[in-house]
Amino acid sequence: MIQVNHLEKSFEGFHALKGVDMHVEKGAIYGLVGPNGAGKSTLIRHITGVYKPDAGEVLIAGEPVYENKKVKAKFSYIPDEIFYFMQADTMEMKRFYQGIYPTFDEKLFYRLQEFFPNIDVKRSIRRLSKGMQKQVAFWLAICAKPELMILDEPVDGLDPVMRRQIWSIIMSEVAENQMTVLVSSHNLRELEDVCDHVGIMHQGTIMIERSLSDLQGSVSKIQVACQNGVPKLSEEFEVLHMSNTGRVYTLIVKGDPEDAKKALAAANPAIVDVLPLTLEEIFIYEMGGADYEVKDILF
């Protein structure tokens, strides 16, 4: 659905995107993560056709997006800071959306109204709270029935119940209509629950792009208890981090978790356990490997 090839962008001599390659399949929920300043918003502004690439290309459904109205009608974009017309209320914004999106589903709009009981559709949107404004943005974006939904820090400002509700509406659109979702967020716990693919961005490139299950299968946390310190692992396993509490050692190991467990078990430890790593932990250790300043914040 989205194909980004060798995308480059500089701002007044500062090289913000340094040859980004990215691939998002139709029907995927793709989480874009990365430290502050990595280039996520700049990349999203290219994918939404706001910025013109200096070099490289951004294709949506096989077509370049920049200055392409036909392609822009295929996606809804919810930015970090939402823009509404002065004084417009939700009903007026609905009519505006209907003008832009031929696919807008008015029946769905009224059906979903029960999920947004606090929104007075006749009240100027600017006079709604920030979280309510975001609810309206999601409500309208979903009813546009886009092929692709692009979300930049989407659930900031939404209460926990509303966050779950909105994700469940989005996920049912993905399941029923193969909608594709690109979501940039720092909330890795939330992304872990909803994403099936992840791109980790660092210093203007996509450093890792994989399915979440692959990512979780390639780094693991292993606890091992031994009389005489921790057994040495062969070079095929990269130990990203090691700490201990008494005789119990915790290792973060890159490489097949079961193979690493077998290798450690050969030293006859009292305990050897493989524990799953969260997306947050994977992110922190991968960034540490990329010379990002990562302090010992997990142990």
Ligand SMILES: Nc1ncnc2c1ncn2[C@@H]1O[C@H](COP(=O)(O)OP(=O)(O)OP(=O)(O)O)[C@@H](O)[C@H]1O
């Ligand atoms: N319009 C601009 N002019 C000059 N520099 C810019 C501009 N937009 C972005 N940059 C620079 O490009 C780099 C990437 O910024 P970007 O906003 O894309 O990062 P980000 O990954 O979205 O960060 P965050 O997580 O903090 O939102 C930063 O160093 C930023 O200062």
